[in-house]
Amino acid sequence: MKTIEVCLTPDLLHQYSVVEKVAVVVDVLRASSTMITAFAHGLDRLMPVAYVEGCLALQRLGYMSAGERDGAKVEGFDFGNSPYDVMNGDLSGKSLAMTTTNGTLAIEKAKSAKKLMIGAFLNLSALAERVKELNENTLIVCAGWKGHINLEDTLFAGALVSKLGDHFEMKGDSALAAQLMYNTSKDNLYEVVSQTSHAKRLKKLSAEKDMRFCLEPDKYDVVPILDSEHLVAQPS
Ligand code: MLT
Numbered sequence: 001m002k003t004i005e006v007c008l009t010p011d012l013l014h015q016y017s018v019v020e021k022v023a024v025v026v027d028v029l030r031a032s033s034t035m036i037t038a039f040a041h042g043l044d045r046l047m048p049v050a051y052v053e054g055c056l057a058l059q060r061l062g063y064m065s066a067g068e069r070d071g072a073k074v075e076g077f078d079f080g081n082s083p084y085d086v087m088n089g090d091l092s093g094k095s096l097a098m099t100t101t102n103g104t105l106a107i108e109k110a111k112s113a114k115k116l117m118i119g120a121f122l123n124l125s126a127l128a129e130r131v132k133e134l135n136e137n138t139l140i141v142c143a144g145w146k147g148h149i150n151l152e153d154t155l156f157a158g159a160l161v162s163k164l165g166d167h168f169e170m171k172g173d174s175a176l177a178a179q180l181m182y183n184t185s186k187d188n189l190y191e192v193v194s195q196t197s198h199a200k201r202l203k204k205l206s207a208e209k210d211m212r213f214c215l216e217p218d219k220y221d222v223v224p225i226l227d228s229e230h231l232v233a234q235p236s
């Protein structure tokens with residue numbers, strides 16, 4: 001049986017051999033949720049960029065741009081990091097460059113994986129099916145917040161581990177801890193996540209409705225996958 005592990009923050013990634021694994025990068029609030037929403041609304045490809053300067057350079061080359069620093073839209077970008085921005089942004093058939101405080105950085109750190117996919121509650125079941133089909137040792141990489149763990153990504157990791165439990169062997173106590181936390185929170189996920197530090201940050205930015213949206217399970221069946229440098233909606 002293949003294994004499923006959870007890396008609770010990208011700062012712990014050196015403890016896992018990501019090159020030998022399928023990586024699922026998750027930033028529930030809000031980068032991975034916004035990416036999934038953009039693809040569900042027709043986006044062609046997305047270049048995840050670690051730094052603002054890289055995103056602006058791609059914008060000059062004709063990409064649309066999206067992203068935030070500390071939650072707030074970056075000046076000069078077309079979109080912020082809200083799922084509502086990209087679903088109303090007419091991104092159909094377009095290329096998007098995106099940079100966020102933690103999410104795109106986690107992708108950058110995990111991109112040596114055998115395959116890299118993007119997960120959030122929005123695509124939970126479709127993602128679980130894709131992971132099962134691939135049937136490789138799998139590592140869930142939580143984006144966290146500036147090197148610290150966060151509860152919302154840990155809860156998502158627990159949800160995905162729960163879906164895969166019969167097909168994969170859980171490896172390491174972080175997978176177990178994530179699953180236990182999810183099991184005690186799943187019936188009141190919104191109330192639990194409302195207490196997190198990022199929920200408080202989003203509240204100050206008047207983005208509470210983003211949080212409610214990002215916690216909706218299985219809204220979309222699209223699974224973004226890294227294909228060379230771009231994320232695409234289908235494996236090539
Ligand atoms: C991040 O990458 O840190 C987040 O997506 C921040 C946000 O909610 O905008």
